[in-house]
Amino acid sequence: xxxxxxxxxxxxxxxxxxxxxxxxxxxxxxxxxxxxxxxxxxxxxxxxxxxxxxxxxxxxxxxxxxxxxxxxxxxxxxxxxxxxxxxxxxxxxxxxxxxxxxxxxxxxxxxxxxxxxxxxxxxxxxxxxxxxxxxxxxxxxxxxxxxxxxxxxxxxxxxxxxxxxxxxxxxxxxxxxxxxxxxxxxxxxxxxxxxxxxxxxxxxxxxxxxxxxxxxxxxxxxxxxxxxxxxxxxxxxxxxxxxxxxxxxxxxxxxxxxxxxxxxxxxxxxxxxxxxxxxxxxxxxxxxxxxxxxxxxxxxxxxxxxxxxxxxxxxxxxxxxxxxxxxxxxxxxxxxxxxxxxxxxxxxxxxxxxxxxxxxxxxxxxxxxxxxxxxxxxxxxxxxxxxxxxxxxxxxxxxxxxxxxxxxxxxxxxxxxxxxxxxxxxxxxxxxxxxxxxxxxxxxxxxxxxxxxxxxxxxxxxxxxxxxxxxxxxxxxxxxxxxxxxxxxxxxxxxxxxxxxxxxxxxxxxxxxxxxxxxxxxxxxxxxxx
Amino acid sequence: xxxxxxxxxxxxxxxxxxxxxxxxxxxxxxxxxxxxxxxxxxxxxxxxxxxxxxxxxxxxxxxxxxxxxxxxxxxxxxxxxxxxxxxxxxxxxxxxxxxxxxxxxxxxxxxxxxxxxxxxxxxxxxxxxxxxxxxxxxxxxxxxxxxxxxxxxxxxxxxxxxxxxxxxxxxxxxxxxxxxxxxxxxxxxxxxxxxxxxxxxxxxxxxxxxxxxxxxxxxxxxxxxxxxxxxxxxxxxxxxxxxxxxxxxxxxxxxxxxxxxxxxxxxxxxxxxxxxxxxxxxxxxxxxxxxxxxxxxxxxxxxxxxxxxxxxxxxxxxxxxxxxxxxx
Numbered sequence: 049x050x051x052x053x054x055x056x057x058x059x060x061x062x063x064x065x066x067x068x069x070x071x072x073x074x075x076x077x078x079x080x081x082x083x084x085x086x087x088x089x090x091x092x093x094x095x096x097x098x099x100x101x102x103x104x105x106x107x108x109x110x111x112x113x114x115x116x117x118x119x120x121x122x123x124x125x126x127x128x129x130x131x132x133x134x135x136x137x138x139x140x141x142x143x144x145x146x147x148x149x150x151x152x153x154x155x156x157x158x159x160x161x162x163x164x165x166x167x168x169x170x171x172x173x174x175x176x177x178x179x180x181x182x183x184x185x186x187x188x189x190x191x192x193x194x195x196x197x198x199x200x201x202x203x204x205x206x207x208x209x210x211x212x213x214x215x216x217x218x219x220x221x222x223x224x225x226x227x228x229x230x231x232x233x234x235x236x237x238x239x240x241x242x243x244x245x246x247x248x249x250x251x252x253x254x255x256x257x258x259x260x261x262x263x264x265x266x267x268x269x270x271x272x273x274x275x276x277x278x279x280x281x282x283x284x285x286x287x288x289x290x291x292x293x294x295x296x297x298x299x300x301x302x303x304x305x306x307x308x309x310x311x312x313x314x315x316x317x318x319x320x321x322x323x324x325x326x327x328x329x330x331x332x333x334x335x336x337x338x339x340x341x342x343x344x345x346x347x348x349x350x351x352x353x354x355x356x357x358x359x360x361x362x363x364x365x366x367x368x369x370x371x372x373x374x375x376x377x378x379x380x381x382x383x384x385x386x387x388x389x390x391x392x393x394x395x396x397x398x399x400x401x402x403x404x405x406x407x408x409x410x411x412x413x414x415x416x417x418x419x420x421x422x423x424x425x426x427x428x429x430x431x432x433x434x435x436x437x438x439x440x441x442x443x444x445x446x447x448x449x450x451x452x453x454x455x456x457x458x459x460x461x462x463x464x465x466x467x468x469x470x471x472x473x474x475x476x477x478x479x480x481x482x483x484x485x486x487x488x489x490x491x492x493x494x495x496x497x498x499x500x501x502x503x504x505x506x507x508x509x510x511x512x513x514x515x516x517x518x519x520x521x522x523x524x525x526x527x528x529x530x531x532x533x534x535x536x537x538x539x540x541x542x543x544x545x546x547x548x549x550x551x552x553x554x555x556x557x558x559x560x561x562x563x564x565x566x567x568x569x570x571x572x573x574x575x576x577x578x
Numbered sequence: 579x580x581x582x583x584x585x586x587x588x589x590x591x592x593x594x595x596x597x598x599x600x601x602x603x604x605x606x607x608x609x610x611x612x613x614x615x616x617x618x619x620x621x622x623x624x625x626x627x628x629x630x631x632x633x634x635x636x637x638x639x640x641x642x643x644x645x646x647x648x649x650x651x652x653x654x655x656x657x658x659x660x661x662x663x664x665x666x667x668x669x670x671x672x673x674x675x676x677x678x679x680x681x682x683x684x685x686x687x688x689x690x691x692x693x694x695x696x697x698x699x700x701x702x703x704x705x706x707x708x709x710x711x712x713x714x715x716x717x718x719x720x721x722x723x724x725x726x727x728x729x730x731x732x733x734x735x736x737x738x739x740x741x742x743x744x745x746x747x748x749x750x751x752x753x754x755x756x757x758x759x760x761x762x763x764x765x766x767x768x769x770x771x772x773x774x775x776x777x778x779x780x781x782x783x784x785x786x787x788x789x790x791x792x793x794x795x796x797x798x799x800x801x802x803x804x805x806x807x808x809x810x811x812x813x814x815x816x817x818x819x820x821x822x823x824x825x826x827x828x829x830x831x832x833x834x835x836x837x838x839x840x841x842x843x844x845x846x847x848x849x850x851x852x853x854x855x856x857x858x859x860x861x862x863x864x865x866x867x868x869x870x871x872x873x874x875x876x877x878x879x880x881x882x883x884x885x886x887x888x889x890x891x892x893x894x895x896x897x898x899x900x901x902x903x904x905x906x
Contacts, residue, residue, distance in 0.1 A: 080857075083659055083660060083661070084660060084661050086661070089661060090615075090617070091616070091617025091618070091619065091620075092617060163627070166615070166616060166617050166620075167617070168624075169617060169619025169620050169621065169624070170619055220661045221631070222615070222628075222631065222632060222656060222658060222661065223631045223632065224656075225653065225655055225656055225663065226656070226663070227656065227661060227662045227663055227666070228661065231660070231661045231662060232662075246670075246849070247660050247662070248660075248849060248853065248854070248857065249743075249744075249849040250743075275742075275743060275847070276847070277742050277847045278844055278847060278853070278856070278857070279844050279845050279847065281726050281729075281845075282726070282729060282741060282742050282845055282846065282847055283742075285726075285729045285730060285733055285734050285741045285742075286733075286741045286742050288734045289729075289733040289734045289737055289740075289741045290737070291733070291740055291741045291742065423860060452608070452609060452859075452860065453609075453613075453614075453860075454608055454609025454610065454611070454613060454614055454860065454861065454862040455607070455608065455609035455610075456609075457609070457610075457613040457614075458609050458610040458613050461610070461613055461622075461625060463622060475618075487618070487619075492622070494621070494623075495621040495623075498619075498620065498621050498622055499618065
């Protein structure tokens with residue numbers, strides 16, 4: 049070997065070593081894949097999580113739920129209370145090199161409001177989006193909407209030119225039998241660029257070297273390989289064997305063991321999701337119970353008794369292995385309106401519960417049927433089995449029907465609902481109580497109350513809820529929220545159980561904090577220096 | 579033989595329609611896809627609109643007729659879950675499942691026949707007894723446990739093999755193969771063992787029992803009396819006569835290996851049709867479920883036909899019978 053060839057080889061080796069030190073790949077696994085790369089086609093957690101790496105919204109939330117500027121740099125209500133103005137970030141480029149400006153924002157928001165868009169539900173208050181200048185956009189709402197920015201956290205901005213060129217200006221309509229180009233291709237402004245995508249198998253992304261936020265966020269990962277692994281045991285095995293670096297959706301029974309492993313790290317934190325039970329409190333009589341001519345759930349004392357009988361600590365300890373936060377309210381602590389008093393659950397008191405039941409006219413209890421999903425929430429079916437026993441202790445015999453989420457949610461969605469007693473979980477993407485009131489407590493009518501299968505209908509509360517969306521005085525608004533919660537908590541329309549906790553497992557060199565919306569954003573991740 | 583094949587094909591078509599009908603009447607019980615397709619902010623109005631757009635509000639006979647009409651033209655619609663054409667999805671996933679199933683079948687049949695013959699010849703040998711006992715484990719352990727057990731030994735503890743997936747694949751036209759890369763071949767080992775293990779024990783026990791039976795037959799005794807060597811008797815005369823039932827079973831098992839690789843594919847996150855189906859069921863993704871079930875039915879029909887034709891090749895009596903029939 050001549051000297052020059054050797055020199056070249058040495059130089060080559062040196063550069064590859066350098067590149068190896070620079071290249072930092074993160075192999076990421078969770079239970080399910082994103083359903084589509086089209087940012088407005090599915091309003092669903094894993095889909096948004098992946099999209100957050102390729103696309104960006106105007107305003108993003110960090111892992112604690114705090115809002116941060118993304119494609120918008122500032123936003124405020126104008127002199128007209130019905131108009132919001134957003135100043136856009138300048139000098140941002142899409143992955144294909146196109147410039148980002150106000151036209152893209154107007155286009156994307158209008159696209160997300162199309163009838164076939166799955167995101168339109170978050171934008172119903174918008175009347176019109178207009179461009180003021182190249183980097184200013186105004187949004188006119190149908191009435192004052194002081195919390196509009198809360199709804200924009202998962203509304204991603206596409207490039208108008210790219211969408212037109214690829215014929216994806218419309219969100220996919222499932223009636224058309226063709227796939228849309230945006231389903232497997234992406235052109236956003238996000239911190240990572242799409243390299244390849246095989247749905248349900250593997251998605252590879254590489255760092256966007258022209259990312260506007262370079263220097264503001266760590267952005268140390270150069271490549272992400274995202275693979276869904278459906279089976280719990282396999283997902284854990286993949287982490288243990290080193291085939292993946294970062295795992296979401298850890299089964300609770302494995303968390304303790306993973307914590308013991310020195311090469312691994314487990315981060316836990318509360319999730320923006322509360323698990324609770326709802327009853328039919330409205331009908332005069334129920335078909336699903338053994339009481340004739342009466343609806344036991346319509347009696348506040350029965351609901352209070354059942355609330356008292358639930359041993360939340362036992363569920364946390366035994367069923368959830370510590371991976372939950374017991375609560376007395378359907379609202380995680382980081383949501384506007386949360387107080388410690390509301391969060392408190394009644395102490396377990398079987399004797400008092402029995403007395404309440406006897407006072408209500410059911411000294412020997414009654415029989416009823418509980419519907420429960422078995423593939424939606426963490427240990428959903430096991431929680432139901434546990435509470436069935438607890439209600440048995442006060443004389444209420446509960447038949448448990450657990451089934452797949454597709455069937456379970458259909459029961460609740462029917463009008464009238466086909467369940468009198470059910471489990472449900474609720475997350476609050478807007479981080480405000482109004483979202484909970486509107487969907488879970490408002491009378492089922494129009495765009496409100498769609499998840500209220502309790503038949504609870506209180507015109508006074510409805511009126512108060514409606515005032516919230518237009519109230520611009522935040523202090524006054526918060527007072528109304530407190531007033532509504534006080535009444536709802538006293539009415540015991542639901543029995544809250546706990547806030548779900550989340551755990552992420554990873555190799556010890558990473559430290560990825562739990563994201564309250566379960567949408568980890570990897571641009572914020574840095575490596576541990578060894 | 580041609581008439582026979584045509585008759586089989588006609589029967590096959592009938593089977594497909596029947597399967598479609600049964601599958602379709604079951605779909606009501608997997609839930610409403612619209613609930614999964616719309617986010618939690620969707621209003622009742624939105625749900626009604628989407629239901630209408632998808633034609634899910636039509637009565638059952640109308641939906642079924644529509645499906646059959648489209649299916650006859652090879653049109654299975656788009657997946658509710660992924661928004662992609664179902665025919666594309668099936669075509670993409672088919673190579674993974676077929677490679678896995680065929681290798682498992684080869685492994686199960688080859689090893690099964692070898693072990694079965696060995697166990698029959700050395701009836702009371704220590705090794706035969708060990709193999710027979712081991713096969714009991716294979717029959718009684720659920721596939722899921724075997725898979726997880728293999729993963730923990732070979733992926734987590736020894737770190738010889740990847741714990742999930744298919745490794746790197748190479749595209750040959752539309753066929754994606756894992757056989758041409760190192761990681762692809764390594765990824766195949768555990769799923770093939772897992773999927774093939776049950777079939778292996780089944781075939782082995784069958785071969786052993788048949789072989790023992792045949793060895794007691796008169797023609798074997800004649801052969802012995804004529805002084806034919808023991809090896810020749812065992813491998814040429816006895817084994818050949820045991821193979822007819824073995825081919826039937828192995829063939830039918832191949833159908834079920836392709837169709838029911840679901841568990842193995844789920845355990846190993848194998849990107850095949852079974853995994854596609856499991857995801858579809860959870861989402862109530864009717865177009866994918868329907869197409870998959872039709873596909874499985876078609877596989878069984880074809881495999882049955884092939885098994886029938888193989889009889890002709892294996893059994894001279896059937897062949898001469900056919901020739902005789904033609905002569906009339």
